[in-house]
Amino acid sequence: MSIRLAQSGDLQAIALLASQKRRQYEKYQPVFHKESEKALELHTAFLKDILPKENNLVWVSEANGHINGFIIGVVVNAPPVYAPGGKICFVDDFMVEEPGLWATVGLGLLEKVLGAAKEKGAVLANVVCGPLDLAKRDFLSEGGFTVASEWHVRKTD
Numbered sequence: 001m002s003i004r005l006a007q008s009g010d011l012q013a014i015a016l017l018a019s020q021k022r023r024q025y026e027k028y029q030p031v032f033h034k035e036s037e038k039a040l041e042l043h044t045a046f047l048k049d050i051l052p053k054e055n056n057l058v059w060v061s062e063a064n065g066h067i068n069g070f071i072i073g074v075v076v077n078a079p080p081v082y083a084p085g086g087k088i089c090f091v092d093d094f095m096v097e098e099p100g101l102w103a104t105v106g107l108g109l110l111e112k113v114l115g116a117a118k119e120k121g122a123v124l125a126n127v128v129c130g131p132l133d134l135a136k137r138d139f140l141s142e143g144g145f146t147v148a149s150e151w152h153v154r155k156t157d
Contacts, residue, residue, distance in 0.1 A: 003108045006051060006058040006070065013067035014060065015044040021095045028132040032153045050074075055120065057089070059112045061096070061105040069096035069105040073113040075120040084124040089117035091127040099135035106139050 006014065019040055025033040036042065050056045055076065061069040072093040078084050091113065096105045114125055127145060129136050 001061055001063045001068075001105065001108070003059060003061050003105075003112055006060045008048065008051060010060050010067055010070075011044055011047045011051070014047055014058075014070045015040055017067065017070060017095055017097060018043055018093060020097075024133070025130050028130055029153065031155055032151075033130075057113045057116045059109050061101075061109055068098075069101060069109055070094070071109040071113050073117055073125075075117050075122050078124070086123035087117075087121045089113065089122040089125045091125060094127060095136075102135055102139035106136075107143070110143065 019035070022033060022035045022039060026035055047058075050072070051058055055074055057071075057073040057075070059071050060067050070093070071091060073089045073091045075087050075089050078086075078088050091110075094106075094109065096102055096109075110127075114122075117125065125145075126148070127140055129140055131137075131150065
């Protein structure tokens with residue numbers, strides 16, 4: 001297993017893994033997480049746009065030439081109403097190909113992003129995780145993360 005900075009040639013593999021996660025989350029919450037028919041195309045374009053930006057931290061895990069996990073963090077200022085003591089690393093997209101890879105691939109990816117974020121002044125990491133993504137939730141909990149907020153959704157009709 002090799003964990004490295006993502007390159008433009010990795011974007012299709014990242015987008016395909018993200019699509020796998022969207023399908024998983026759509027089963028949990030079909031209203032909010034309903035996948036767009038153009039999701040793969042739109043996400044690939046989004047990834048191409050964010051990859052070169054300085055505050056974006058995009059890492060992949062590769063085993064035998066195959067991308068089996070990725071993480072995308074962005075270092076930003078904390079919302080002005082909070083004072084965590086510095087910048088935060090916001091991680092929205094973070095997944096591994098199979099639940100059993102969290103302890104190895106997930107840990108390696110998270111360590112890389114948190115290390116890079118700390119070098120950029122981040123003092124806090126905020127990692128997004130769906131409420132029924134139990135393997136990821138357990139991994140984060142075991143790593144010292146606690147739930148800070150949840151989103152509750154419903155249709156407006």
